[in-house]
Amino acid sequence: MKLAQTYTINDLMEGCRAGDRKMQELLYKQTASKMLAVCMRYAKDRMEAEDVLQMGYIKVFQKIKEYRGDGSFEGWIRRVMVNTAIESYRKNLRSLNVVEIDEAYEQPSTGFDFSQLGMQDLMKVIQKLADGYRMVFNMYVIEGYSHKEIAETLGISEGASKSQLSRARTILREEIIKMEGFGYAIYTG
Amino acid sequence: MQSIQDKDFDQLFKDAFADAEVAPSRDLWSSIESEIEPKKTRKLPVYWLAAAVILVVATVGILINREQNITKPDKSLVVNKVETKPVLKENQPKEAIKEPVKTEGKVIKVLPIERKSVTSLVKTKIKHTQKEAKQKVATAPEIVKQETVITKAEEPKKDVLKEKIQEAIQPKEEVIIARNGTTVIPDEVINENEQSNKGIRNVGDLINLVVNKVDKRKDKFIQFRTDDDDSSLSSINIGPFKIGKRNKNRP
Numbered sequence: 352m353k354l355a356q357t358y359t360i361n362d363l364m365e366g367c368r369a370g371d372r373k374m375q376e377l378l379y380k381q382t383a384s385k386m387l388a389v390c391m392r393y394a395k396d397r398m399e400a401e402d403v404l405q406m407g408y409i410k411v412f413q414k415i416k417e418y419r420g421d422g423s424f425e426g427w428i429r430r431v432m433v434n435t436a437i438e439s440y441r442k443n444l445r446s447l448n449v450v451e452i453d454e455a456y457e458q459p460s461t462g463f464d465f466s467q468l469g470m471q472d473l474m475k476v477i478q479k480l481a482d483g484y485r486m487v488f489n490m491y492v493i494e495g496y497s498h499k500e501i502a503e504t505l506g507i508s509e510g511a512s513k514s515q516l517s518r519a520r521t522i523l524r525e526e527i528i529k530m531e532g533f534g535y536a537i538y539t540g
Numbered sequence: 541m542q543s544i545q546d547k548d549f550d551q552l553f554k555d556a557f558a559d560a561e562v563a564p565s566r567d568l569w570s571s572i573e574s575e576i577e578p579k580k581t582r583k584l585p586v587y588w589l590a591a592a593v594i595l596v597v598a599t600v601g602i603l604i605n606r607e608q609n610i611t612k613p614d615k616s617l618v619v620n621k622v623e624t625k626p627v628l629k630e631n632q633p634k635e636a637i638k639e640p641v642k643t644e645g646k647v648i649k650v651l652p653i654e655r656k657s658v659t660s661l662v663k664t665k666i667k668h669t670q671k672e673a674k675q676k677v678a679t680a681p682e683i684v685k686q687e688t689v690i691t692k693a694e695e696p697k698k699d700v701l702k703e704k705i706q707e708a709i710q711p712k713e714e715v716i717i718a719r720n721g722t723t724v725i726p727d728e729v730i731n732e733n734e735q736s737n738k739g740i741r742n743v744g745d746l747i748n749l750v751v752n753k754v755d756k757r758k759d760k761f762i763q764f765r766t767d768d769d770d771s772s773l774s775s776i777n778i779g780p781f782k783i784g785k786r787n788k789n790r791p
Contacts, residue, residue, distance in 0.1 A: 375576070379569055388560035401564055409575045470556040477553075492550040493557055520546060 364424045393436035407435040476526040484519035
């Protein structure tokens with residue numbers, strides 16, 4: 352990591368374009384942590400996320416000549432990772448176990464300080480989501496895809512995308528509040 | 541109902557994951573590296589290709605050479621015949637040099653004795669001694685040409701001087717003879733060079749042609765000895781590694 356600091360990301364990009372193994376390694380080392388965080392959002396667990404990360408970097412090094420320089424290089428790598436994750440999801444297309452939650456939790460009337468939640472907590476709840484929900488939520492909320500794009504990419508209807516996003520939000524809220532039970536502990540106690 | 545609007549809820553996640561980092565396990569790079577290995581090797585083939593070509597050429601050369609030794613033992617004899625000729629020619633002048641020197645020494649010893657008789661006795665006797673000298677001198681050097689013998693005999697007084705002059709002259713003649721002997725070897729070399737210009741008849745010729753154009757050194761990177769319908773590895777010169785430098789004067 353310290354060695355990589357002497358190179359800008361564009362230096363690394365040029366090196367990778369030339370097929371320089373050392374530059375590829377430096378690029379990996381410089382960006383892997385961020386990219387694994389991306390992959391983790393789309394995966395059920397760390398194992399799956401690292402598989403996607405590996406496939407993603409192989410694609411990055413293979414397709415690096417396709418990077419035209421519009422937008423940041425890191426952004427491009429991130430897109431490659433997201434696409435790899437989606438591809439992986441579609442390949443394994445496990446049945447969209449859209450488990451309807453019977454218990455219609457009453458939404459907590461009072462809001463609590465969500466900002467206290469750490470990234471790792473949010474990651475946990477996202478990974479708990481059913482695959483389909485997780486895909487739609489990630490693509491729409493974090494990556495900024497439109498419902499149309501999501502529908503086309505995942506091969507579902509726009510309506511399905513919208514409803515899945517809505518369900519995902521609801522489940523996440525519930526899970527966050529359930530988590531460590533501090534929602535009620537703070538505000539209702 | 542909802543304390544937080546969807547927009548804010550989404551923003552919460554967006555912010556949380558914006559700079560999120562999760563350190564991957566260490567062995568990930570090595571597996572990525574092994575996966576992209578075939579792509580990386582694009583840089584290497586030039587060297588591998590060169591190495592492979594050398595290997596193939598060397599093995600083919602060795603194999604051809606072996607076959608040649610088994611199937612064509614006659615060829616070495618032919619080469620011997622050609623190459624022994626200049627050796628004989630070289631020997632001839634050397635013998636010619638040695639013999640006249642020896643005979644001349646005899647003549648020198650003989651003549652001064654006779655000269656004493658010339659000075660002390662009658663002129664007619666001088667003529668006899670001259671005739672005697674003629675005979676003696678003529679019999680001694682068989683190889684030396686008759687002309688020189690005659691001049692020696694006719695003027696015995698000046699014989700010593702003349703012989704010295706002849707000594708000076710004769711070596712020159714011998715040198716010329718010797719040169720004739722040596723000029724045979726350059727001819728051979730020229731013939732060998734001509735061989736390579738005769739055209740490409742086999743793999744060895746092809747490689748020699750290419751190597752000659754690429755490698756201007758005297759000892760080529762790789763060289764084949766080519767004959768009428770076959771070729772064999774003659775020499776390799778890869779920097780410090782040299783084998784089989786051509787022996788032109790093999791017995």
